[in-house]
Each structure stands twice: as C-alpha cells, then as structure tokens.
Amino acid sequence: MKKLFFLTTLCILCMITGCEKDDSINDSLQLDTENITSDYNVANTQSSLGEIIIKYKDGINEAEKQVIRNQYQVTNYKNCTCADPTLELWIFDIDDNGTTSSGLDLETVVNGTRETLGVEESQMNEIIKHRSAKLNSSFGPEDINNATNLLTSSNDGVTIAVLDTGIDYNYFGFDSPFLYNTQLNTNTCSENGMTDYFGWDFVNSDYDPFDDHGHATEAIYMMFERLTSQNINFQILPIKVFDENGDARYFDILCGFKYATNNSDVKIINMSFGWYNIDYGLLRQFITETQDDVLIITSAGNYKNDNDITPHYPSSYETDNILSIASWNGNIYNPHLSKFSNYGIQSVDIAAPGEDIPFYLDQNEYILLSGTSYSAAYTSAVAGQLYVPDIAPSQHIQNILSVCTVNNNLERIKYHSYLHY
Structure with missing residues (x-):
C-alpha cells in the first residue's frame, strides 16, 4: 500500500507542478536554497592541506614504492585499499609557508614526482564540496547488523554501484532485499580486520557505508522504488565517498570508482555529483578504461550553466x-x-524527472526533492530496467534513448528528449 500511495502521490504532484510550477521554494523543504538541489557542486574546490595523490606505474613493488617515499621524506600515507594498489595518498605536515619538512612546497613535490621513475601521475588532492542540505531525519542507528535482512541471496540481477554518501539501511521504505551481497563474491575487500558485506566506506576505511548525510539514501530509494515496482532483478552496491557534511576527498572518489569497476558484476555506476572547470586527469583516465564494460550515469548540475x-x-x-x-x-x-x-x-544528453520528487520521512510525512542528482538516479533505474547481459555501454545508451520522448522545447540538450514517469 505504501508503494501505491507513493506512486499515486507522485503522479498527482507531477500533474499539479507541471501546470502550476513557479520558481519559488518552500523554505520548510530539505533543499539547498541557492541551487534548489541536492546535486554536488564545486564552486570553490579546496585543496586538502598537505595531501598529494600518487599513481604508481603498474608492476612496481612495495620496496620500490618505499624508495620513492624516502626520496620525498614521506612518513604518513594512505593506501587505496580494496581498489587500486597503484594509488596512494601522501600526507605531509606543512608549515605556515606551505612547505614540507623537506623544505619543498607541494607544487614542487607534484612536479618532481611526475618526473620520478615508477610514478605514472601525481596531483594535488582536493576536497569536493556540495551545497545540498543534510537530511535532518534519523531512521535508525549506525549498526551494520541492521542491513543483514536487505542482502540479496544471489547477485544474479543487474548491479548498480552508487558513489555517494552511503546508505541508511534503516530507512523504512527498503522493505525487500536489494543490497549487493559481497560475501557471495570471492573478491572481497578486507581492511582493519573487517570484510565488506554490501559495499565500502572510503571515508572511514571500514565495511559499514552508513549514510549520515542522506543524499544517497534519497537517490537509492528512487532506484529501489522504480525497479521493484517493475519486478526487475537488481542489486545496489553503495560506496561511501562523501562524509556527513557532504565533503569528499578526490582520492576517495578515485578509490571508490576503482572499487566499483573492479567488481565484474557492476554494470551501471550512478555518480550524482560534480564540479566545474577542472578536468581531473586520473578520474577521466579510469572512466575511459571502462568504456567497453560499464555505463556511467552522471548529473549535469544545477546552476543554469x-x-x-x-x-x-x-x-x-x-x-x-x-x-x-x-x-x-x-x-x-x-x-x-x-x-x-x-x-x-554537446555535453548534456537527455533530461529526466528532477523536480518536486516526494521522499517520505514516515508513512504520512514527505519532503520534495529537486535536482539533477535525482534525474540521474531515475535514469539509473531506467538503465537497470533495460539492461541485458553482455550489452555494451554504447548499445545500452541507445536502448535508453529509444524510450525517450523527443520535444523541440529541449533544444538546449543533445538529444532534445526526456524520460517521463
């Protein structure tokens, strides 16, 4: 009955807002007052003090890595556990002048390591910030045991990885198993004495990707609701790369992406976040390497840009x-x-529902969500519906385009078309 009420409410809201929508926002809604969304944006990307990302060349061993660390007097570093052994985060103590204990500034270290034998790439770590409002509702405690009843008994359906703030497995709307069961996968992740069950938390380096922000839970529920209502066999693999404040280190995004693509069951990755202007080369490289294997659904952003x-x-x-x-x-x-x-x-493909999406806080109370984050989540659900085994991402995209509706009012996007409810 809850799902039927949700869908009925959604249809009514769509009819009302479609005819009477204005540009005002109810201040009581859990929405960002500047961009009306929960989409992640980097208006001001912030360098993480004293942190540099190192991408070693394939085949380099630990002893060779240590020689390079010693060269730059690196004593504190973080590995990209469960994802990519060639990725590493160097963490320096820097003084008021921005120099390391070896007397070098970070730019000098970055440029020097790029010329170092055994290093493929080096760049500053950045903190990617968003301006979406935190979901001020608690559905239950952070206790991984509360998620056990949501694990699938098999991973036979389409698997969608979600790089975001994790998942609140206590949310009452999750009423049937849908979380990817990594215990059925021989390639499990282990760190700090923990083994992954249904995803990984790269913010805290543990096996409990609990959502203490809310954005991912909202987006995942959109996927869950549509896919279950269509009787699609699916799994969601939540990967936490944003913290409770909605901040992510670029390094964690890289590790989370590689964690997802290392899993051969993952066929769709939802990335409902973004930043402007800066073409971070490593993520572009990793995405390019997956062109023949994984479909990536991204939000276009929310600044009328x-x-x-x-x-x-x-x-x-x-x-x-x-x-x-x-x-x-x-x-x-x-x-x-x-x-x-x-x-x-040239750069934005299609449109999908992203205005006034109801999200229930309990059986009777809901908030309205708006943003391309939710458009991307809706599209990921459609992609899950249209997935067939061994389909190439390029053909998968064509299948999605085939169910879109063309309209000349949408001339500002590539395919002039939209997905509808």
Missing part, C-alpha cells in the same frame, strides 16, 4: 560510456528543462 562553455565534471568527460542527465519540469504537455538545470547541446 551551459556545460559546453563551462564544463561540469564528470558529466562533461568525453567518453562513450557516460550519459549526462538534465532535469525537466514534469509537464508532459509542455516539457521544458527545469529552471535550475544545466544544459549543453
């Missing part, structure tokens, strides 16, 4: 397996892009 002019990443990476999603207004009689949605004839 032309992404052709000011690129929004990762949605603006030019790879064959990325689908960039805008938001439309929900009015099937007069569809337009949402007023907050980014666009781009």
Whole structure:
C-alpha cells in the first residue's frame, strides 16, 4: 500500500507542478536554497592541506614504492585499499609557508614526482564540496547488523554501484532485499580486520557505508522504488565517498570508482555529483578504461550553466560510456528543462524527472526533492530496467534513448528528449 500511495502521490504532484510550477521554494523543504538541489557542486574546490595523490606505474613493488617515499621524506600515507594498489595518498605536515619538512612546497613535490621513475601521475588532492542540505531525519542507528535482512541471496540481477554518501539501511521504505551481497563474491575487500558485506566506506576505511548525510539514501530509494515496482532483478552496491557534511576527498572518489569497476558484476555506476572547470586527469583516465564494460550515469548540475562553455565534471568527460542527465519540469504537455538545470547541446544528453520528487520521512510525512542528482538516479533505474547481459555501454545508451520522448522545447540538450514517469 505504501508503494501505491507513493506512486499515486507522485503522479498527482507531477500533474499539479507541471501546470502550476513557479520558481519559488518552500523554505520548510530539505533543499539547498541557492541551487534548489541536492546535486554536488564545486564552486570553490579546496585543496586538502598537505595531501598529494600518487599513481604508481603498474608492476612496481612495495620496496620500490618505499624508495620513492624516502626520496620525498614521506612518513604518513594512505593506501587505496580494496581498489587500486597503484594509488596512494601522501600526507605531509606543512608549515605556515606551505612547505614540507623537506623544505619543498607541494607544487614542487607534484612536479618532481611526475618526473620520478615508477610514478605514472601525481596531483594535488582536493576536497569536493556540495551545497545540498543534510537530511535532518534519523531512521535508525549506525549498526551494520541492521542491513543483514536487505542482502540479496544471489547477485544474479543487474548491479548498480552508487558513489555517494552511503546508505541508511534503516530507512523504512527498503522493505525487500536489494543490497549487493559481497560475501557471495570471492573478491572481497578486507581492511582493519573487517570484510565488506554490501559495499565500502572510503571515508572511514571500514565495511559499514552508513549514510549520515542522506543524499544517497534519497537517490537509492528512487532506484529501489522504480525497479521493484517493475519486478526487475537488481542489486545496489553503495560506496561511501562523501562524509556527513557532504565533503569528499578526490582520492576517495578515485578509490571508490576503482572499487566499483573492479567488481565484474557492476554494470551501471550512478555518480550524482560534480564540479566545474577542472578536468581531473586520473578520474577521466579510469572512466575511459571502462568504456567497453560499464555505463556511467552522471548529473549535469544545477546552476543554469551551459556545460559546453563551462564544463561540469564528470558529466562533461568525453567518453562513450557516460550519459549526462538534465532535469525537466514534469509537464508532459509542455516539457521544458527545469529552471535550475544545466544544459549543453554537446555535453548534456537527455533530461529526466528532477523536480518536486516526494521522499517520505514516515508513512504520512514527505519532503520534495529537486535536482539533477535525482534525474540521474531515475535514469539509473531506467538503465537497470533495460539492461541485458553482455550489452555494451554504447548499445545500452541507445536502448535508453529509444524510450525517450523527443520535444523541440529541449533544444538546449543533445538529444532534445526526456524520460517521463
């Protein structure tokens, strides 16, 4: 009955907002007051003090890594556990002048390591911030035992990995097993005496990707609701790379992405976050390496921005397996892009529902969510519906496009089309 009520409410809201939508926002909603969304953005990317990402060349052994660390007097570092042994985060103590104990500034270290034998790439670590409101509702305690009844008994369906804030497995809407069961996979992750059960927390380096922010739980529930209502056999693999404040270290995003793509069962990755202008090379490289294997659904952003002019990443990476999603207004009689949605004839592909999406806090109370984050989540669910074994990402994208509706009002995005309810 809850699902039927949810869908009925959704349809009514779509009809009402499609005809009467204005640009005002109810202050009581859990929405960002600047961009009306829970989409992640980096208006001001912040360097993480004293942190550098090192990508070693394949085949380098631990002794050779230690020689390189010694060269730059690195005593504190973090491995990319459960993801990529060639990735490493160097953590320096720096003085008020921004120099390390060896007397070098970070830029000098980055440039020097790029020329060092055995190092493939080096770059500053960044903190990626978003401006979405934290979900001020608690559905239960952080206790991984509460998730055991949500683990699937097999991983036979399509697996969607979600790089985000984790998952609140206490949410009352999750009423049937759907979490990817890593215990059925021989390639499990182990660190700090813990082995993964249904994903990994790269923020705290443990096996409990509990969502203490709320954004991922909202997005995952959109996928869960649609896929279960369509009787699709699916699993969600939550990967926590954003913390309770909605901040992520670029290093953790890289590790989370590699964790997802190392799992051969993962066929779709939802990335409902983004930043502007800076083309971080390592993520682009990792996405390119997955072009033949994994479909990546990304949010286009929420600043009324032309992404052709000011690129929004990762949605603006030019790879064959990325689908960039805008938001439309929900009015099937007069569809337009949402007023907050980014666009781009070359860089944004299609639009999907992203305005006034109801999310229930209990059986009777709900909030309305808006943003391309939710458009991307909706599209990931559609991608799950259309997945067939061994399909190439490029063909998968064509299948999604085939169920879109073309409308000339959407001339500011590539395919002039949208997914509807």
